[in-house]
Amino acid sequence: MENSLIQADDLLTLWGIIVIVAAMSIVLEQKYSWAGKISGAVIALVSAIILSNTGIIPTASPAYDAVWAFIVPLAIPLLLFHVNFKKIWKESGRMLLIFLISSIGTVAGTILSFFLLKDTIPFLDRIGGMMGASYVGGGVNFAAMTAKFDAPEDLVSATVVADNLMMALVFITLMAIPTFGFFRKTYPHPHVLQVEREAESNGGKTNAENFWKRQDISLKDMAMSLGTAFFLVVVATKIAEFFAGIIPSGEEVGFGWNLLSGLIGDQYLVLTTLTFLALALFPRYFEGINGSQEIGTFLIYLFFVVIGIPASIPLIVQNAPLLLVFVAVIVIVNLTVSLTAGKLLKYDLEEILLVVNANVGGPTTAAAMAIAKGWRELIGPILVVGTIGYVIGNYIGTTLGLWFATMM
Structure with a gap:
């Protein structure tokens, strides 16, 4: 809505609203059991959609652009600082395997959905790359691929609408699955049983x-967390700009050059790679930093608010139905592959559901689900495993998007 109560250039007020909504979502999630079940991420998204559709805030503003340009890149290294390569296999190796299989489900679903709908949805090559990355790693990857592929703003907004609605439906579905008798009979669910046994002794506090x-x-x-994150972001940006400037790209060069340029000339890919390299070389330094997970998570909540703002109701009616079908096919294939592989490999139901959540929403939302459900032993592993999606998601999305572009 162009005639909003708060104007697009009222940056202080808009920043205040973004931060307040994010803070409110976190407080509600931790204070009330109903909010914990929904998750703070969904509350932030829905709140932003309501504010923009009622004309209180504009659907576009430099304040939102700043979140995409600065907040998201900062959140990536902050959320990765406590990943320990040695512990990934020791503590999370089992879940990592089903996560990677679930990611294959996303790739298969994206390819299938693209071929089904490529003649009916414009710019589906770009949307396919964005959603392929997003449904491997989460919202951070969506932001990275949106900036990379430069899809039309109205189509991005419609995709956000479809994605937000699908994420909400997925979260509700994943939260509900453990209550169904069929899944209880088909899959082992030790964490669900443990929570049920401890239901009466939680001290009145929510799991979050x-x-x-x-x-x-x-x-x-705080100084080390933010200072190190900014350092990594600046260095990664300069490296990406350097390679983007010397590697040829565009329609006049082949697929291989475009892929190479997309991989090592991309700020987000270089940032995640550089962060993991730093973690491998200086593990003690990062182990000595506290609070990076909290700061990074809060920044991601700011992103949750901002991606909900462009989700206008008219766009749902005009553009989102087919896009909703597109993302629904991806999710259905992902869930089918994950549940089937999980059954064959004898995974617990909780592990399967969390990796699907980590694919679609990212490690933060998956951890939020584990917290809300009380699956304490799985919170750490899904945060560790889910961060791998940040890395491989952008590579997968870039590859899919560039491949799809050759068929449009």
Whole structure:
């Protein structure tokens, strides 16, 4: 809506609303059991959709652009700082395998959906790359691929509408599956049973509140977290700009050059790769930083608010129905592949559902689900495994998008 109560150039007020909505979502999630079941991410998205559709805030503003340009890149390294390569296989190796299989389900679903709808949805090559990356790693990858493929803004907004609605439906479905007798009979579910046994002894606190308890965080921790994150972002941006400038790209060069340029000339891919390299070389330095997970998670909540803002109701009616079908096919194939592989490989139901959540929404939303459901032993592993999606998601989305472009 162009005639909004708050104008697009009122940056202070808009930033205030973004931060307040994010904070409100986190507080509600930790204070009320109903909000914990929905998850703070969904509350942030829905709140933003309501604010923009009622004309309180505009659907576009430089304030939102700043979140995409600065907040998202900062959140990536902050959320990766405590990933330990040695512990990935020791603590999360089992879940990592089903996560990678689930990611294959996303790729298969994206390819199938693209060929079904490529003649009916414009720019589906770009949308396919964006959603292929998003449904491997989550919203951070969606932001990266949106900036990379430069799809028309109205189509991106419609995709956000479809994606937001699909994410909400997926979360509700995944939260409900453990209550169905069929799945209880078909899959082992030890964490569900444990929570049911402990249901009467949680001390009156929500699971989210129990997980995000007070940490020993100093001013030095905050300085090191943000300073290191900014350093990595700046270096990665300069490296990406350098390679983007010397590697040829465009329609006049072949697929191989475009792929190479898309991979090592992309800010987000270079950033994630550089962060993991730093973690491997200086593990003790990053182990000594507290609070990066909390800061990074809060920044991601700001992103949740902003991606919900362009989701206008008219766009749902005009453009989103077919896009909703497009993302629905991806999710259905992903869930089918994950449940089938999980059954054959004898995975617990909770592990399967969390990796699907991590694919579609990212590690933060998957951890939020684990927290909400009380699956404490799986919170750490899904955060570790889910961050792998940040890395491989952008590579997968770039490859799919460039491949799809040759068939449009």
